[in-house]
Amino acid sequence: MARRKGEAARARAERAGEPLGSISQPSGPGVPGTDACLRCGATDLTRIRMALTDGRQVVFVSCPSCEQRNWFPLDGSGIPLDRDEIVGGDA
Numbered sequence: 282m283a284r285r286k287g288e289a290a291r292a293r294a295e296r297a298g299e300p301l302g303s304i305s306q307p308s309g310p311g312v313p314g315t316d317a318c319l320r321c322g323a324t325d326l327t328r329i330r331m332a333l334t335d336g337r338q339v340v341f342v343s344c345p346s347c348e349q350r351n352w353f354p355l356d357g358s359g360i361p362l363d364r365d366e367i368v369g370g371d372a
């Protein structure tokens with residue numbers, strides 16, 4: 282009950298030996314731009330599907346190697362969103 286979500290997910294991922302595929306790629310590898318890190322080219326990325334405040338569906342990609350972070354629209358062409366588009370007027 283007091284278990285923390287992040288730790289549980291990490292433990293499960295380590296045991297499976299496979300990068301979070303089941304939860305990080307709910308629709309399979311189909312979103313342009315999310316295959317490899319834009320900055321360093323690493324492919325072992327953390328991908329999280331989420332919705333922006335305006336309702337747009339995006340995939341948040343975080344690179345553990347260089348800490349590059351980008352948001353890609355599901356129906357985009359591999360070009361990450363500008364930071365302004367993500368945070369809106371909230372920052």
Ligand SMILES: [Zn+2]
Nearest residue numbers: 318321344347
């Ligand atoms: Zn990177």
